[in-house]
Amino acid sequence: MLQNGKTEEAISHLEKANAQFRSGDTAQLAKFYLFEAYRQTGKVGTEKTFLEKTDRITKDSGYLLQALLLSQGRNAEKQNDLQAARKDYEEATMLEGPFLGDALLALARVAEASGEASATAAAREKYLLSSPNSPLAEVMRQKIGK
Numbered sequence: 001m002l003q004n005g006k007t008e009e010a011i012s013h014l015e016k017a018n019a020q021f022r023s024g025d026t027a028q029l030a031k032f033y034l035f036e037a038y039r040q041t042g043k044v045g046t047e048k049t050f051l052e053k054t055d056r057i058t059k060d061s062g063y064l065l066q067a068l069l070l071s072q073g074r075n076a077e078k079q080n081d082l083q084a085a086r087k088d089y090e091e092a093t094m095l096e097g098p099f100l101g102d103a104l105l106a107l108a109r110v111a112e113a114s115g116e117a118s119a120t121a122a123a124r125e126k127y128l129l130s131s132p133n134s135p136l137a138e139v140m141r142q143k144i145g146k
Helices: 007-020 024-041 044-053 061-078 082-093 100-113 117-130 137-144
Strands: none
Touching: 007 024, 024 061, 061 082, 061 100, 082 100, 100 117, 117 137
8 A cells, every 4th residue: 555655544554553563573564664654644743753652772763763854854944944954964864774875965955055064065075985986976076076
């Protein structure tokens, strides 16, 4: 259902699965997909509450928290609250997870929009260190003059 765009319907089933399975791989998958469904619907408050109830020691918690922070940052950007967006993006860069590069790029974008040249350059430098072979690496090198 989630993959077919029936997100609200998927949430109902995933909430039941999340309640039924307390541990193991099935429980982790239920949590992962439930979080993803909440994220897709833009229910950041629901995502946050769900994440707070989820055991943060699990191996997927870094991914989930990073995804939550990026969602919150994007929502703050849409509302033109660059300070809140920057805070969320900075926090996301402190976590280990698959979205470090996305968080650094978002942080650079927000810092640049705020006129903070040194913070922009620092985020771009960190991006280059974390993703030196990324398709965007050359663009980042040009922007920081390397």
